[in-house]
Amino acid sequence: MSNITRPWWKDAVVYQIYPASFHDSNNDGIGDIPGIIQKLDYIQSLGVEVIWVCPMYASPQIDMGYDISDYEAVHPPYGTVQDMEVLIKETHSRNMKVILDLVINHTSDQHAWFKESQSSKDNPKRDWYIWRPAKYDSEGKRGPPNNWRSFFGGSVWQWDEQTQEYYLHLFCTEQPDINWENEEARKAIYQSAMTSWLEKGVDGFRIDTVNMYSKPMDFPDAPVQDPSTPWQDASLIFCNGPNMDKYLDEMNAILSRYNAMSVGECPATPDRARVIRYVSAEAKKLNMVFQFDSVDVGQSKPSKYDTKPFNYTLADVKGAISRTQSLLDGTDAWTTSFIENHDQARSVSRFGNDSPTFRTRSGKMLSMLFASLSGTLFIYQGQEIGMINMPKDWDIAEYKDIDSQNFYADALARNPGNKAVKDFAKAGLQHLSRDHARTPMQWTAASPNAGFTGDKVKPWMRVNTSAQDGINVKDEDADATSVLNFWRSMLKVRKNHAEVLVHGTFQLVDENNEKVFSFVKTSLDGKDKALLVCNLSDEENRVPEFEGVELAEAMLLLDNPWEGRIYLID
Structure with missing residues (x-):
């Protein structure tokens, strides 16, 4: 292990919690903050160092809490400010840290x-x-x-x-955008949304839509890309505007006083140099950002759902991961590794095979892949047990997200009575909807609510029936070969070999292979290498040749026999 002194957030593994769907402590059908507190020992057992709590602020919940009516209050079904103070204290007592969502491009229209x-x-x-x-x-x-x-x-x-x-309003009608050009408004945001919680002990923020605060105030029309509608995608116009650096400097000045971390959501930024200016250590803007190259694979525009399932190649996945990993090449920047969050469908269903035959293997392979990438690692609740998308036979009424609802309604309105369009729209949602990440956490196989809430309670969202098929914490905890225990092992390997897996450089191997994703990680001092081989197919495939190394002589660290292998090469 290295004695290099680094910021605490570089080696951290972050576990994201969606409060409504994590654990319901009072049997009202909605997850809550006391429910999170009750599960802190479980979270700690994974080997993570940080929890990220999605918006728990007062909100009308038009967009599941991303429409905030009071930054300094808590949504009553989730609990109270005092509950949050207990959560912060209890997390810190376990030597873990807490970050919150910072949603400040817009407020609720009820603010x-x-x-x-x-x-x-x-x-x-x-x-x-x-x-x-x-x-x-x-x-x-x-x-x-x-x-x-x-x-x-x-x-x-x-x-x-x-x-x-x-x-x-860049998002819902009920989410009016704040005018960041107004200095008085910015100061109010900083005090109410940031300082008030930093003073309570939170350790940083995941910053929502971090590159949208500065808009061109002449509001030019966007180029017409879809002639069938008067409304055009303008993300390349309103993202990364002229005053973004100024605003982030102001925010970083506050965060630095508390040694707090920042990870920004950074869509619509294809320019690598612009991303580096956000996350350069010398620039002191943001510690890191989420780029969406990997999770955008197979999605469509302007609506990501307007596509057939699995509309991508393995080359697309390789290219996406290579781009985010390349941020570290010859720079003082930092990056992130993630494949799930509250806005994405389940990775086993998107990038693996969620059939009973292969879903456990898929979950393990994806764990190995993303836990071996450089940068700060983020895991979303349920990812560690290999949760999968909602069943395909569920009615569209089970899709609660406003984005899903709007897309489906618009598709039907444009093509009334057209069954083919209706089926295509539903298939897109079945593959990519945000709803898949929001079904309740699966704690046990107990029917009907999988330990999320009481058996006689109707949860706010239907529990995925895969909980009865072994995808739940209780069953997996007792099974040494489960996805859950594989994640625990993989996080230990990541920690024990941080110089090569967390901080090392990334190089593709066997790039043109259409079934196998292989790459080499090399520590910054060049002394250690790791070869990762991930078979993203239902077929057996060979391990690629690695120039200058006989794999029989390499030290096998962890072997997922069918789909993933990791070798440490000395």
Whole structure:
């Protein structure tokens, strides 16, 4: 092991928790903060050092808590501020850390700030949000200021009858964007959303939509890519705007005072140099970002669901991972390794084979793959037991996410009565919907609620029936060959060989192989190498040749016989 002194967050493994779906302590059908506290020993047993709690703030829950009505209060079904203080204390007592979601591109339209802003054009907080007058065509018909498409469909502009102007919302209508050009608004955000929680002891933030705060204030139209709709993808226009560096400097000044970590959600940033400017140690903007190359594989645009399942090649996966790993090549930047979160379908169903025959092997292989990549590793709840997508025969009514609902409704509205379109839309959701990550955590095989909540309670979202097929914590904990125990072993291997697996450089091997993903990791001092071989197919495949090394002479660290092998080469 190295004696190099590094920031604590570089070697950390982070476990993401979605409060509504993790564990219900009071049998009301909704997960809560006391439920998280009850499971801290389990989380610690995985070998992780940090928990990331998704938004638990006061919210109308239009977008599952990413529409915040009060940054300093807790959503009542989840608990209280005092519960959060206990969670922070109990996590720290186990030598783990806590990070929270920081959602500050927008608020809920129920936030007191927006209510004031909306009340009149001369209200002192009017300029805290982005308001613009209508455009009128030659016939006098009112229209929005530009043609930008919301992430959830339709225009980004909502007409306000009371003040006769439009406000901007990149996401839901109920999520108005804050005007970051207003210094007073920024200071209020920093105090209410950041400092108030840092003072309570949180150790950092996952920062939602971190590159969207600075928009071009002339709001130019986006190029027309989809002539069938008036609303066009403008993400390359409103992401990475002119004042982003200034805003991140201000935020980092606060975070640095608390030695707090920052990981930003950074979509629509294909320029490697721009990403490096965000995460360079010298630049002091963000510690790291989530790039979406890997999780975007096989998705469509403008709606990711508008595609057939498994619409990608292994070359696409290799290229995506290579791009995020390359951030470390010759730079002082840092990166992340992840393949699941609250916005993604389950990785075993997307990149493995979730049939009863192969899903355990797939889960182990994906564990080995992503735990061997450089950067800070993030695991999403249920990933460690190999949770899979919802059953294909479930009705569309089981899909609760607003993004899923909007996509399906829009597809049917555009093609009424067309069964082929309906089936295609549902297939896209069955493969990629965010709902798959949001079904309750599977603690036991006990029917009907898998230990998430009481058996006689109806949970807020239906529990995946795969819990009865062995995909649950209790059964896997007792099975030495389970995905869960493989994850525990893999995290020990990652920790014991951090110089090569966490900090090493990445090089593809056998790049053109269409079934096997192989790569070499090399420690920065060049003394240690690891060869990773992952078979992403249902067939047996050979281990590729590795120049200059006889694999029989290599030290076999961990062997998942069918799909994954890792060799440490001295």
